Amino acid sequence: MSAPLLAAEGLSYAYPPRGSGARRAGAPALVEVGFTLARGETLALVGESDSGKSTIARILAGLLVPSAGRLRYWRASGEALELLTLAPRARRRLQPEIGLVFQDPYQSLNPRHTVGEALAEPLLVHGRVRRAAARARARELLERVGLEAGAAGRFPHEFSGGQRQRVAIARALALAPRCLVLDEATSALDVSVRAQILNLLGDLQRELGLGYVFITHDLALARVLAARTVVLAGGRVVESGATEEVLARPRHPATARLVAAVLSGDPSRRRSSGS
Amino acid sequence: MTALLEVRGLTLELDTPAGRVRAVHGLDLVLRAGETLALVGESGCGKSLSALALFGALPPAARVAAGQAWFRGQDLLALPDLERRRLLGRELALSFQEPGAAFDPVVPVGAQVAETLRHHLGLERRAAWRRALECLAQAGLERPEEHARRLPGELSGGQRQRAMLALALGCEPALLVADEPTSALDAPLAAELLAWLAGEARRRELALLLITHDLAVVAELAERVAVMYAGRIVEEAGVLDLFARPSHPYTRALLDARLATGAARKAFAALPGQVPAPGAWPPGCAFHPRCARAEERCRHEVPQLLPAPGDEPARPAQPGLRAPDESLALSSRRVACHLPLTEEPA
Numbered sequence: 001m002s003a004p005l006l007a008a009e010g011l012s013y014a015y016p017p018r019g020s021g022a023r024r025a026g027a028p029a030l031v032e033v034g035f036t037l038a039r040g041e042t043l044a045l046v047g048e049s050d051s052g053k054s055t056i057a058r059i060l061a062g063l064l065v066p067s068a069g070r071l072r073y074w075r076a077s078g079e080a081l082e083l084l085t086l087a088p089r090a091r092r093r094l095q096p097e098i099g100l101v102f103q104d105p106y107q108s109l110n111p112r113h114t115v116g117e118a119l120a121e122p123l124l125v126h127g128r129v130r131r132a133a134a135r136a137r138a139r140e141l142l143e144r145v146g147l148e149a150g151a152a153g154r155f156p157h158e159f160s161g162g163q164r165q166r167v168a169i170a171r172a173l174a175l176a177p178r179c180l181v182l183d184e185a186t187s188a189l190d191v192s193v194r195a196q197i198l199n200l201l202g203d204l205q206r207e208l209g210l211g212y213v214f215i216t217h218d219l220a221l222a223r224v225l226a227a228r229t230v231v232l233a234g235g236r237v238v239e240s241g242a243t244e245e246v247l248a249r250p251r252h253p254a255t256a257r258l259v260a261a262v263l264s265g266d267p268s269r270r271r272s273s274g275s
Numbered sequence: 276m277t278a279l280l281e282v283r284g285l286t287l288e289l290d291t292p293a294g295r296v297r298a299v300h301g302l303d304l305v306l307r308a309g310e311t312l313a314l315v316g317e318s319g320c321g322k323s324l325s326a327l328a329l330f331g332a333l334p335p336a337a338r339v340a341a342g343q344a345w346f347r348g349q350d351l352l353a354l355p356d357l358e359r360r361r362l363l364g365r366e367l368a369l370s371f372q373e374p375g376a377a378f379d380p381v382v383p384v385g386a387q388v389a390e391t392l393r394h395h396l397g398l399e400r401r402a403a404w405r406r407a408l409e410c411l412a413q414a415g416l417e418r419p420e421e422h423a424r425r426l427p428g429e430l431s432g433g434q435r436q437r438a439m440l441a442l443a444l445g446c447e448p449a450l451l452v453a454d455e456p457t458s459a460l461d462a463p464l465a466a467e468l469l470a471w472l473a474g475e476a477r478r479r480e481l482a483l484l485l486i487t488h489d490l491a492v493v494a495e496l497a498e499r500v501a502v503m504y505a506g507r508i509v510e511e512a513g514v515l516d517l518f519a520r521p522s523h524p525y526t527r528a529l530l531d532a533r534l535a536t537g538a539a540r541k542a543f544a545a546l547p548g549q550v551p552a553p554g555a556w557p558p559g560c561a562f563h564p565r566c567a568r569a570e571e572r573c574r575h576e577v578p579q580l581l582p583a584p585g586d587e588p589a590r591p592a593q594p595g596l597r598a599p600d601e602s603l604a605l606s607s608r609r610v611a612c613h614l615p616l617t618e619e620p621a
Contacts, residue, residue: 049432049461160549161318190317190488192532195543217461220534224543261462263469263491265533267514270495271470 004074005179005211006037006060006098011069013055013235029055030066030235037179039074040205042212044222044243046258047232053215055235057183060213061100062091073098076178096126096175101168103184108168109156115142115167116152122174141170145200162193169200179211187216198225220262223247231255278345279482280306280329280367280450285342285352287324287333287506289553296554298337299325300506303580308449309480311473313493313514315529316503319550322486325503326452328352330369331359346450365395368443372455374435377442378427384438385411385423388445395446407445414441415471433464440472447479454486469495490529494518502526505551505561508580512608522583522610522617524566560613568614576613583608583615 013030030052037043047053058064059071062083071083073094083091102108109118119138123129129137139149145166156164165185172180182201186194204210214225222229222243229246231239233254239246250256264270287299299321306312314322327333329344329351344351346367351359363369371377378387388407392398398406411419416437427435436459443451456472457465473496476483485496493500493514501511502525510523521527531544548565551557560578563569 048463162549191490192317192488192529192546193549195532195545196547198543199545217463219462224534257463261466263466263495265491265494267494267497267518270473271466 002041003039003078004036004072004080005039005041006074006213007034007070007072008036008056008060009034009070009072011056011059011066011071013052013059013064013066030059032069033232033235033237035230035237035240037211037213039178039211040209041228042205042214042226044226044229045213045215045232046217046219046222046229048217048254048258051232051254052235053232054183056232057100057181057213057215060098060179060181062095062098063100093126096122097178099172099175099177099180101165101172101180101182101185103187109164109171111156114153114155115159118156118167119152119171119174122171126175137174138170141173142167144173144204145170146196160193162189162196165189165193165197166200169197169204173204173208177210179213181213181215183215184217185214186221187218217258218262219243219247219258223262231258277307278305279308279310279347280304280484281343281345282325282329283343283345285325285328285344286340287321287328288338288340289324290336290338291554293554297340297556298506298553299328302342302503302506302508304484304501304508306450306482306484308482309476311476311483311485311496311498313485313487313497313500314503315487315490315493315500317488317529317550319552320503321506321553322503323454326369326454326484326486329367329452330363331356332369361395364391364443364448365446366448367450367452368446368448370439370443370451370453370456372458374432374439374459375427377439378435380427382426383424384427384430384435384442385419388423388438388442391442392445407441410441410445411438413475414438414444415467416441432459433461433468436460436464436468444475444479444481448481450482450484451476452484452486455488456485457492458487458489465492472496490518490533502529505556506553507561507611508609509562509612510583510608510610511580512583516608520616522608522615523562523612524568524614524616525562527616528565560611570614572613578611578613580609580611583610584617 011030011033015029033056035043045053045056059066073081073083116135116138119141120134123134123137138152142149142151147163147166159167186197189197205212216222226243229243230237231246231254238252239255246255247259250259282302282304285299285302288295289298302325316322324337328339339352342352378384385407388410389403392403392406408419408423411423414437416422416434422430422434430438457468460468475481487493497514500514500517501508504525510526521530528546532546546565551561557564559574559576563573
């Protein structure tokens with residue numbers, strides 16, 4: 001087992017009460033969730049909608065504060081930090097090390113900023129670089145994710161979905177993170193484009209030693225990406241272990257549902273064939 | 276059996292800042308009663324636009340430049356609006372990727388289904404409501420009495436999808452065009468919906484035009500597949516044939532981009548580059564810049580959609596599903612490629 005990067009323990013979170021709607025007021029969105037991630041590892045967090053997996057993404061990215069639990073993070077030096085009890089300033093300073101990539105990059109990019117500005121912004125906010133250096137770094141990042149440096153002068157709407165996801169990845173890489181939280185990062189993409197993005201993520205992980213928390217509803221994706229999988233249902237971890245083991249011998253009904261949902265991709269093995 | 280829907284030479288144009296460009300070029304499609312045909316391609320290939328054209332629902336920037344779409348003896352593209360509206364929803368229905376698009380956000384879903392039934396079938400108010408509840412129940416929406424009174428926004432994504440299908444199928448149409456029916460759903464809901472759609476299509480003898488980029492969805496539902504690239508059909512075949520031995524290099528690439536079931540962690544067979552935008556289609560075969568097999572001829576000459584080499588004409592699309600069809604050579608494989616792949620089935 002390589003060096004640890006992240007460890008969540010007993011994470012709980014309750015949504016604030018809502019006036020109406022189906023969700024009961026104060027229903028727990030997370031109940032004592034725990035998992036670990038090693039340096040350079042991919043961990044899959046798998047669950048259906050409303051299983052709490054996106055809440056975890058937000059907590060890891062520092063956008064939500066859980067009501068209980070611990071979140072430990074190991075710096076490159078090996079020093080372990082308690083992220084949830086850090087002083088806000090110290091936490092903010094650390095945040096660049098954990099990047100977040102959403103399903104729909106369109107929602108995370110300002111339509112009125114060029115891609116170059118979008119990439120330079122986190123550098124200017126968090127780093128101590130000058131504008132010219134930030135621009136140069138933005139171009140470098142675009143090339144790193146397979147886009148031309150000239151893309152820096154264009155606006156988000158001028159890109160296809162796959163290209164925008166490359167921009168979002170470049171943006172997450174801008175601050176030299178050690179961990180990326182990928183929240184359904186490929187779900188909105190065409191299958192062929194998804195393959196390109198998965199390859200890119202694989203290359204980046206090998207080169208930079210990034211740890212990935214890959215959040216998905218698709219066990220087929222977890223299977224090809226992650227050696228270990230954590231299955232969530234109703235805000236709880238219902239199962240975790242080697243992905244192949246989870247797939248081969250699901251022990252919880254929620255896992256069984258996810259396993260049954262994996263499509264064969266082969267018309268001679270379709271489940272619904274009436275013939 | 277004759278065709279239920281026969282699209283001939285459908286050509287669509289788009290107004291863009293760079294001028295008027297072609298988005299779909301001479302599309303031919305034939306769909307028989309009760310059959311499921313998948314129209315497959317990446318974003319931007321023109322598949323959704325083609326479907327919208329049938330329903331007279333093109334976005335303002337798009338227009339039909341040429342073509343016909345024959346449905347039960349009427350050309351949908353030439354029908355006056357009023358007559359087309361009488362057919363739509365009644366005999367042919369459309370389901371959207373994002374079910375929100377089908378509903379008025381401030382009217383309860385049950386009332387919207389009932390209203391459609393009253394409008395098309397002339398049911399009186401109470402009968403329409405009862406029938407709406409039946410439709411919602413058939414569409415797999417649990418506790419229809421309760422959910423029918425909710426606004427679209429108060430339903431979960433899966434429930435909204437079911438409600439939209441209840442709306443689409445309420446008048447027992449002969450043809451359903453389903454645009455990415457599962458891509459807004461998580462995996463378990465998607466698998467459930469596919470199984471349900473397959474069952475309904477059989478039970479109702481519903482013809483289904485399935486529009487998707489995902490070959491795993493095609494594998495579950497379709498009998499025949501038409502693969503689109505840059506506004507044209509590049510290959511068409513029975514589903515088993517197409518998956519076992521694709522003729523077009525683009526089809527091969529799409530199949531390779533599926534997640535391998537089995538082996539973990541290796542490079543994914545990614546197709547380099549992206550679909551060219553309308554107006555930026557390369558000359559010759561539009562796929563040639565991304566094709567490893569391309570040679571000189573592919574760069575200049577547009578390949579025609581022709582019977583694939585070595586294909587016996589008119590055999591059943593899928594053994595056991597339906598008898599060979601003499602009226603349409605379409606059951607056999609057609610491919611638009613100068614250098615089609617000729618592998619034998621594995």
